[in-house]
Amino acid sequence: MKTALFIPCYIDQFYPQVGIATLQLLERLGCEPHFPEAQTCCGQPMANTGCEQEAQESYQHFVKVFQHYDYVVTPSGSCAYHVRKHYDVLEQTEAVQHLRRNTLDLAEFLLQVLKIKSLDARFPARVGLHQSCHGLRGLRLGSGSERNIKEYSALRTLLNMVDGIEIAELQRPDECCGFGGTFAIQEPDISVKMGKDRIADHQRAAVEVITAGDMSCLMHLEGILRRQQSPIQVKHIAEILNSQV
Amino acid sequence: MKAHPIKAAAFLQNEARADWHDESLWFVRAKRDKAAHEIPEWEQLRELASQIKDHTLSRLDDYLEDFERHALENGVQVHWAEDAAAHNRIIQSILKKHRARRVVKSKSMLTEECQLNAYLEQHDIEVVDTDLGERIIQMRGEPPSHIVMPAIHLKKEEVGQLFHEQLRTEKGATDPKYLTEAARQHLRHSFLKADAAITGVNFAIAETGGVVVCTNEGNADMGTHLARVQIHCMGIEKIIPQTKHLGVFTRLLARSATGQPSTIYTSHYHRPRPGAAMHIVIVDNGRSKQLSRPDFRNSLKCIRCGACINTCPIYRRSGGHSYGSTVPGPIGSILTPGLDLKKYSSLPFASTLCGSCSDVCPVKIDIHEQLYRWRQIITREGHLPRTKKWVMKIAGSILSRPGWYEQAGKTARRLLRGLPRILVYAPLNIWGKGRELPPPPRQSFREWYRKNREE
Ligand code: SF4
Numbered sequence: 001m002k003t004a005l006f007i008p009c010y011i012d013q014f015y016p017q018v019g020i021a022t023l024q025l026l027e028r029l030g031c032e033p034h035f036p037e038a039q040t041c042c043g044q045p046m047a048n049t050g051c052e053q054e055a056q057e058s059y060q061h062f063v064k065v066f067q068h069y070d071y072v073v074t075p076s077g078s079c080a081y082h083v084r085k086h087y088d089v090l091e092q093t094e095a096v097q098h099l100r101r102n103t104l105d106l107a108e109f110l111l112q113v114l115k116i117k118s119l120d121a122r123f124p125a126r127v128g129l130h131q132s133c134h135g136l137r138g139l140r141l142g143s144g145s146e147r148n149i150k151e152y153s154a155l156r157t158l159l160n161m162v163d164g165i166e167i168a169e170l171q172r173p174d175e176c177c178g179f180g181g182t183f184a185i186q187e188p189d190i191s192v193k194m195g196k197d198r199i200a201d202h203q204r205a206a207v208e209v210i211t212a213g214d215m216s217c218l219m220h221l222e223g224i225l226r227r228q229q230s231p232i233q234v235k236h237i238a239e240i241l242n243s244q245v
Numbered sequence: 246m247k248a249h250p251i252k253a254a255a256f257l258q259n260e261a262r263a264d265w266h267d268e269s270l271w272f273v274r275a276k277r278d279k280a281a282h283e284i285p286e287w288e289q290l291r292e293l294a295s296q297i298k299d300h301t302l303s304r305l306d307d308y309l310e311d312f313e314r315h316a317l318e319n320g321v322q323v324h325w326a327e328d329a330a331a332h333n334r335i336i337q338s339i340l341k342k343h344r345a346r347r348v349v350k351s352k353s354m355l356t357e358e359c360q361l362n363a364y365l366e367q368h369d370i371e372v373v374d375t376d377l378g379e380r381i382i383q384m385r386g387e388p389p390s391h392i393v394m395p396a397i398h399l400k401k402e403e404v405g406q407l408f409h410e411q412l413r414t415e416k417g418a419t420d421p422k423y424l425t426e427a428a429r430q431h432l433r434h435s436f437l438k439a440d441a442a443i444t445g446v447n448f449a450i451a452e453t454g455g456v457v458v459c460t461n462e463g464n465a466d467m468g469t470h471l472a473r474v475q476i477h478c479m480g481i482e483k484i485i486p487q488t489k490h491l492g493v494f495t496r497l498l499a500r501s502a503t504g505q506p507s508t509i510y511t512s513h514y515h516r517p518r519p520g521a522a523m524h525i526v527i528v529d530n531g532r533s534k535q536l537s538r539p540d541f542r543n544s545l546k547c548i549r550c551g552a553c554i555n556t557c558p559i560y561r562r563s564g565g566h567s568y569g570s571t572v573p574g575p576i577g578s579i580l581t582p583g584l585d586l587k588k589y590s591s592l593p594f595a596s597t598l599c600g601s602c603s604d605v606c607p608v609k610i611d612i613h614e615q616l617y618r619w620r621q622i623i624t625r626e627g628h629l630p631r632t633k634k635w636v637m638k639i640a641g642s643i644l645s646r647p648g649w650y651e652q653a654g655k656t657a658r659r660l661l662r663g664l665p666r667i668l669v670y671a672p673l674n675i676w677g678k679g680r681e682l683p684p685p686p687r688q689s690f691r692e693w694y695r696k697n698r699e700e
Contacts, residue, residue: 007690007691009644009650009654011690012654012689012690012691013654013657013658013685013689014658014683014685014686015683015686016686016688016689016690016692016693017686018690019690019693019694020690020693023694023698035690035691035694035698037647037691037694037695038647039647040644040645040646040647040650041644041645041650043641043644043645045637045640045644046637046640046641046644047617047621048598048617048620049620049624049629049633049637050593050594050620050621050622050623050624050629051624051629051634051637051638051641052621052624053624053625054634054637054638054640054641055641056641057641057642057644057645058641058644058645060645061645061646086617133597133598133599133600133601134598134600137599137600137601137603137604138600144601144604145278146278146281146556146601146604146605147288147604148281148282148284148285148287148288149288172271174601175558175601176558176597176599176601178558178597179597180596180597180598180599181597181598183594183596183597183598184676185675185676186250186594187249187250187253187559187594187595188250188675188676188678188679189250189253189254189257189678190250190253190254190257190559190562190563190595191597192678192679192680193257193260193263193562194558194559194562194597195679195680196679197267197562219683220680222681222683223676223679223680223681223682223683224679224680224681226680226681227679227680227681
């Protein structure tokens with residue numbers, strides 16, 4: 001099984017520890033993912049702004065870099081969703097179709113491909129789970145509060161494998177944090193307000209750490225937390241799953 | 246029109262009020278969740294409703310003709326209006342023919358869309374909105390801020406003050422029961438004096454030629470039962486094929502809208518009362534154009550329950566008036582650009598694409614996907630500000646060239662580390678308005694990888 005690691009651009013540049021945790025976790029589970037160095041970005045930031053045209057080059061580049069791997073794993077539900085959902089505008093060559101099937105978020109890869117049932121991880125803290133929207137409603141990593149189906153959450157399943165962790169219950173378990181890519185810049189007032197409200201929910205639940213499957217949501221929340229000088233930390237789920245205190 | 250972000254920012258100036266607005270609507274959303282979870286076959290119902298609507302839209306012309314034929318057979322007079330102006334003209338001519346000067350109207354977003362009230366008032370016809378929320382905003386001279394709860398943006402203190410000024414209730418009174426009673430007494434006069442009653446339509450049944458109107462206050466019935474003339478205004482998309490399909494929609498509608506098992510009144514109108522007249526006005530006003538757009542046609546499945554509005558985290562924090570369109574929120578943001586792309590070009594961007602709207606929608610409209618598609622069209626047709634497009638072009642070039650990308654990242658991180666705070670958080674940095682930037686690490690992931698895995 002040839003697996004590639006796709007590290008979204010903002011993680012590469014600003015949160016290298018998330019990339020490292022993802023890589024180490026996969027290695028510990030017996031996988032040897034390769035990080036093709038020519039990779040850049042899936043093109044989502046441009047496309048969500050309405051510039052699908054300007055994103056094409058990135059799409060083509062992504063396909064070129066990753067087409068020969070069996071799986072592409074990424075610690076971002078949002079990027080995985082973008083490739084699977086929005087690469088429909090490319091000519092549907094075999095390579096494109098293959099990538100649209102096999103670009104997976106880390107949680108999907110752990111549960112559906114590696115089929116892990118347990119983990120050797122320990123993280124003794126009270127944690128609030130932020131269910132990033134594209135993972136939740138795009139990739140269906142959880143049932144979501146809107147639909148009347150059997151309840152499940154891939155991220156919770158994974159967190160439950162961690163020793164010592166305590167998962168806090170929130171009043172609004174899956175409301176958006178307000179990041180939304182360029183929305184954060186185009187509608188800054190609403191974006192920040194949504195983030196503040198999400199944080200208040202986690203604060204009421206007395207969490208020490210907020211985690212999520214998407215670092216972009218956490219970057220936004222962390223920005224507000226630090227402005228508020230709050231002691232609450234943010235950690236990508238890969239960092240928690242990879243911790244062994 | 247001022248763009249959504251500007252009006253949203255103004256709404257957020259009063260944060261406590263924005264919180265109150267958010268909580269009020271979240272309460273409705275939570276009630277909806279509870280009601281939806283009490284029906285085990287909820288998701289099947291949604292699927293069924295979606296398929297019935299898809300089917301109906303696929304042969305809408307046939308069903309509309311069926312509907313007209315059956316309505317005519319029932320003794321109803323049927324009118325077709327191509328646009329808002331035609332709709333208003335037709336209504337006025339009906340009223341003129343019947344010498345009707347006083348009109349009561351139950352809730353109809355279509356007549357709001359056509360701005361019927363203003364038109365009739367110009368022609369010396371008195372129109373009184375009889376839905377309590379609609380009456381309140383009519384008294385204030387405001388448009389509705391929500392399609393199901395038109396006055397949801399107002400607090401009971403404000404309604405108390407308004408009623409004190411206009412209906413002479415006690416000063417400072419805020420008891421909803423007392424205020425509602427005052428409105429009832431006031432509206433009773435209007436009902437008794439009315440020559441004509443206008444209603445909206447929730448469903449029009451092709452098989453029978455009948456229309457169905459759902460209200461909680463019974464005001465549609467009060468109007469139509471008392472007046473000599475009843476007029477029902479409907480968009481072409483209100484059609485469902487058969488009576489047996491109605492139950493699917495009524496089960497979904499009230500639960501999605503307010504969390505009630507059904508609206509208090511579900512009124513069926515088939516024919517005029519003896520000695521009275523019944524008219525139906527069927528309106529296009531841009532709908533057939535929307536039907537012709539493959540990417541957006543299924544927005545016409547909408548049954549106007551308002552669930553997508555209640556769940557929208559942006560709507561809840563910016564208020565209905567920030568959208569500047571009759572239908573606000575996610576569904577408004579996919580319908581209105583079809584009417585005037587330039588004017589409403591900021592609306593498809595008033596979303597994080599979180600997708601909650603599509604998941605609450607009882608007829609499974611892929612609302613957030615349509616928002617995404619409108620964005621592409623807005624850019625293609627040149628309505629995205631030029632600087633933004635230019636930035637995206639540059640970003641696109643950098644992000645598809647590994648060498649440039651790495652250099653740009655390095656430079657940015659170095660700058661962020663080295664520059665004094667005052668420069669980094671200069672007014673141009675919109676991100677920094679309420680948020681810190683991530684602390685720039687010395688090493689990117691790829692640099693670490695090179696050192697630790699490749700050497
Ligand atoms: S789009 Fe769906 S959820 Fe929104 S008002 Fe229409 S039917 Fe209701």
